[in-house]
Amino acid sequence: MIQAEDLTKIYQMGDTEVRALDGANFTINRGEMVAIMGPSGSGKSTLMSILGCLDVPTSGKYILDGVAVENLDDTELAQIRGQKIGFVFQQFNLLARTSALENVMLPLTYAGLSGRARQDRAREVLGRVGLSDRTQHAPNELSGGQQQRVAIARALANDPAILLADEPTGALDSKTGVELMELFQSLHTENGQTVILVTHDSYVARHTNRIIRISDGRIVSDEVNHHLIKAGTPRMEETL
Amino acid sequence: MLYSENFKIALRALRANKMRTILTILGIVIGVATVVALLAIGKGATASITQEIQSGGSNLLTVSAGRQQAGFGGGGGQSREASYLYYADYQMLARGLTDNISAMVAVVQSSYLIKFEAESFSANVLGVMEDYQEVRSLTLEHGKFITEGDNKSQALVVVLGDQIARDLFGSLSPLGKMISIKGIKFEVVGVLESKGSSMDSPDDALFIPIETAYSKLFGETAIHDGKKTVNDILVSVTTTEAMDSVAAQIEFMVRRSHKLAVSEELDFNVLSQTDILSTLTSVTDTLTIFLGAIAGISLLVGGIGIMNIMLVSVTERTKEIGLRKAVGATRNQILTQFLIETVTLSVLGGIIGILLGIGIASAFALSGLIPSVITADSILMAFTFALAIGVFFGLYPAFRAANLHPMVALRYE
Numbered sequence: 001m002i003q004a005e006d007l008t009k010i011y012q013m014g015d016t017e018v019r020a021l022d023g024a025n026f027t028i029n030r031g032e033m034v035a036i037m038g039p040s041g042s043g044k045s046t047l048m049s050i051l052g053c054l055d056v057p058t059s060g061k062y063i064l065d066g067v068a069v070e071n072l073d074d075t076e077l078a079q080i081r082g083q084k085i086g087f088v089f090q091q092f093n094l095l096a097r098t099s100a101l102e103n104v105m106l107p108l109t110y111a112g113l114s115g116r117a118r119q120d121r122a123r124e125v126l127g128r129v130g131l132s133d134r135t136q137h138a139p140n141e142l143s144g145g146q147q148q149r150v151a152i153a154r155a156l157a158n159d160p161a162i163l164l165a166d167e168p169t170g171a172l173d174s175k176t177g178v179e180l181m182e183l184f185q186s187l188h189t190e191n192g193q194t195v196i197l198v199t200h201d202s203y204v205a206r207h208t209n210r211i212i213r214i215s216d217g218r219i220v221s222d223e224v225n226h227h228l229i230k231a232g233t234p235r236m237e238e239t240l
Numbered sequence: 241m242l243y244s245e246n247f248k249i250a251l252r253a254l255r256a257n258k259m260r261t262i263l264t265i266l267g268i269v270i271g272v273a274t275v276v277a278l279l280a281i282g283k284g285a286t287a288s289i290t291q292e293i294q295s296g297g298s299n300l301l302t303v304s305a306g307r308q309q310a311g312f313g314g315g316g317g318q319s320r321e322a323s324y325l326y327y328a329d330y331q332m333l334a335r336g337l338t339d340n341i342s343a344m345v346a347v348v349q350s351s352y353l354i355k356f357e358a359e360s361f362s363a364n365v366l367g368v369m370e371d372y373q374e375v376r377s378l379t380l381e382h383g384k385f386i387t388e389g390d391n392k393s394q395a396l397v398v399v400l401g402d403q404i405a406r407d408l409f410g411s412l413s414p415l416g417k418m419i420s421i422k423g424i425k426f427e428v429v430g431v432l433e434s435k436g437s438s439m440d441s442p443d444d445a446l447f448i449p450i451e452t453a454y455s456k457l458f459g460e461t462a463i464h465d466g467k468k469t470v471n472d473i474l475v476s477v478t479t480t481e482a483m484d485s486v487a488a489q490i491e492f493m494v495r496r497s498h499k500l501a502v503s504e505e506l507d508f509n510v511l512s513q514t515d516i517l518s519t520l521t522s523v524t525d526t527l528t529i530f531l532g533a534i535a536g537i538s539l540l541v542g543g544i545g546i547m548n549i550m551l552v553s554v555t556e557r558t559k560e561i562g563l564r565k566a567v568g569a570t571r572n573q574i575l576t577q578f579l580i581e582t583v584t585l586s587v588l589g590g591i592i593g594i595l596l597g598i599g600i601a602s603a604f605a606l607s608g609l610i611p612s613v614i615t616a617d618s619i620l621m622a623f624t625f626a627l628a629i630g631v632f633f634g635l636y637p638a639f640r641a642a643n644l645h646p647m648v649a650l651r652y653e
Contacts, residue, residue: 054566055647074571081646082568093563093650097256107567109245154567 002028002051002162002194006060009046009217020046021057022217030161033188033195035205035225038214044198045166047214051196052087052164053080065161082110086155090167092147094139100126100150101135107157125153129183145176152183162194163187169204181207185230203229243580246573250581253553261585264549267542268589268629269596272622274535276597279618281604282528284611286521293517299342299480300375301487302511303329303473303494323507325494327454327468332497333475337489340482343371346470348453348462354446355420356408363404364445365421367453367462375476378442381405383415383430390429391449394456398426402434403443421446422457483512536625542589543629550582550637561641562649575642582634583627590626594619 009021020043028034038044049055050062053069062069064080072080081087086107094103104122113121126135129149139147148168155163165184169177185207188195197208205211206229213221254261305325330346337344348367353360372378373385381402390397398419405414405428414428426448434443448457454468462469477486487510494508554561561574569577598619601612 049647052566054650055645078565078568078570078573081566087566089650093559093566095560095563098252106564110564110568110570110573158568 001030001063001065002196003063004047004051004060005063007047007050007057007062008059009043009050009055010058019217021050023060024214024217024219026212026219026222028194028196030194031188031192032210033185033197033208034210034212035197035199035208036212036214037199037202037205039200042214043217044200044214046217048164048166048196048198051162052085053077078110082107083158084160084162086152086158086160086163088148088151088155088163088165088168090170092139092144092151092171094147094150094154096140097138099136099138100131100142100153103139103150104154104157107154111158121157122153125156126150128156129153143176144172145179148172148176148180149183152180152187156187159191160193162196164196164198166198167200168197169199169201177204181229243576246577246580247584249577250584253557253581254584260549264546265542265585265589265592267545268539268586268626269542269593271535271539271542272590272593272626273596273600274538275532275622275625276594276614276618277600277604277612278531278535279528279621280597280601280612280614281610282524282531283613283615283618284601284605286524286528287613288611289520289524290517293513293520299477299483300513301475301477301483301490302509303333303475303490304471304509304511305469305507306509324464324467324469325471325473325508326464327470329494329497330470330473333473333490333493336493337475337486340478340486341475342478343375343476345369345371345375345474346450347372347472347474348450348458348469349471350458350461352422352457354404354408356417359408361407365453365457366445366447367450367458368447369450372447372474375474376442378435379433381431381433382413383428385430386447386449391451394452395449396424396426396452396456397429397449399430399432399447400428401432401441401443401445401447403441404446405431421448424457483514487512539625539629543586543633546582546585546630547633547637550578550634551640553581554578554637554641557641558644558649558652561644562646562652565644565646566650571642574644575638578638578641579631579634582637583630586626586630586634587623590623593626594622597622 004024004026007021007024008019011018011020022043024043024047036044036047046055050057053064056070064084069077069080095106101119101122104126105118108118108121123132123135126132129152131146131149131153134142134146134150137146139150142150148171152168163184168184169180172180181204184195184197187193195208197204199205206225206227209225209228211221211223211225212219303325305323327346330344334344345368350365351362352365354363354365366372368386369391370386370388373380378385380399383399385399386397389395398421400408400414408414408419409417414431417428418425419428420426432442435441454462475486475490477483490510491506495506498507500507564574564577598614601614604610605612
């Protein structure tokens with residue numbers, strides 16, 4: 001369970017203070033699929049970094065499964081990032097000149113798995129995202145959609161409770177984007193993973209059950225999505 | 241996470257930039273190779289000097305005229321009387337010293353013009369006794385050495401050093417030939433085997449009976465105050481342990497015969513081979529340390545080169561570091577990864593450098609120019625130094641990498 005209490009993040013830009021987050025309050029329960037929406041500069045990426053333990057709030061509390069994150073040291077934070085959270089980035093962030101298999105093995109290495117177990121698990125999750133036949137390909141030999149699937153497989157490697165995706169379809173064409181949303185939905189329903197998507201695209205957001213809108217660092221709305229798009233529904237119909 | 245994992249990551253990173261890796265380790269390679277080669281050459285020089293000196297008999301005491309610590313400049317401008325050692329001193333020592341002595345000889349020495357047919361040049365002529373051969377452990381190539389009979393009869397015979405024989409006679413056999421020394425004819429009765437060039441090598445000298453020298457050749461040059469002088473008295477001591485006590489006895493006896501007051505300094509020297517050895521080795525040791533220090537500086541420069549490249553590498557791979565942190569790498573794991581990368585670089589450079597250094601030293605040794613001795617500790621030292629440089633210059637870039645903020649690193653463009 002994720003609890004955000006008055007989360008505030010202030011960046012110092014020269015003389016001016018930038019309030020990237022300004023007192024955000026919400027709770028996300030285990031197994032929810034949530035979209036965080038907002039225009040660029042609204043603070044949604046900052047929120048994502050804090051939820052992913054990549055950054056700490058200036059003030060306020062972030063409680064993850066009952067533990068206040070600001071009390072954790074570097075090693076404990078690394079452990080949370082490695083085991084409890086899986087990240088998917090807009091730009092994939094795969095290691096260049098490194099095979100899909102080895103990219104997926106990376107979090108498993110830091111989790112301390114032995115070589116054999118690592119390979120088996122990496123093959124398993126690559127199969128889960130439909131890339132069984134691409135394990136030895138380097139990122140530059142894969143399409144954008146395939147690269148993002150490798151990144152999702154990497155995020156899934158340690159079977160995290162939470163999947164955090166920052167504009168996961170942002171760098172992809174809409175058809176590939178839809179395919180990915182299908183994958184997120186099936187991960188959510190089949191594995192029961194908490195999925196949090198950050199996006200500025202309402203079509204993408206409507207693939208989730210709950211949409212939190214953020215603007216200027218403040219939460220402006222937080223409501224159940226009554227127009228859930230089941231993956232595969234053509235986009236054209238929706239916009240009509 | 242295991243170190244072998246980190247090692248694999250490091251190797252992958254180094255392979256990804258082969259040219260850069262090679263250029264980076266070149267500094268360490270050159271530094272280590274220089275250290276190994278210079279230490280080998282230094283050790284070689286020391287060893288060959290030691291061997292040369294010991295080949296002259298390691299239990300040898302040399303008594304020679306001259307005030308102690310007269311220095312190279314003749315005592316810093318103070319006028320000092322020339323001092324002499326007399327044949328009478330030798331006789332007194334030969335009579336008075338018996339314990340622990342295996343042989344004792346007196347030597348007179350001067351330079352004269354030597355002639356055989358068209359060849360002529362100046363060379364050192366030594367007036368010696370029959371035991372000189374044993375004392376200096378000389379071996380004969382041809383013929384015989386100066387005998388007791390030669391001395392008694394003041395015979396006009398000469399034994400040639402190896403180089404002299406070659407210069408005068410070339411490929412001819414010198415035995416039985418007559419050469420002239422300062423215009424006096426001498427018959428060649430023996431030729432010595434070569435002992436290798438060193439200071440005061442017998443190769444470049446001629447040996448005649450000491451009595452012949454006094455009566456027929458040296459004349460006034462070997463007389464002072466109406467007494468026969470000698471240049472050196474060589475004393476061969478039976479055991480190394482007895483050297484100090486024999487030296488002390490000689491000092492005491494010669495001091496008394498020279499009628500020196502207690503407060504007066506000695507007007508002669510008693511030097512053992514070990515004294516000469518320690519003086520010379522201290523010189524070569526200083527040189528070795530000096531050369532080693534210069535090589536060490538090049539190693540240091542190599543280390544700075546590694547640090548520079550590692551800093552560039554950390555900057556280039558900022559995003560990768562951010563990602564590694566995002567998927568669960570701890571600060572320590574990132575630190576170790578980069579440290580291992582630097583240490584791998586420097587150790588790789590160290591190993592190549594050691595091989596290259598051994599190659600250079602062996603090449604010098606084989607060419608016969610400079611002797612070289614490669615020892616395990618010089619290799620160990622060079623290796624440890626390379627490793628230490630890797631750790632030292634790797635720490636800063638590794639800390640930079642480890643301390644990157646995961647968020648900022650991931651967003652880095």
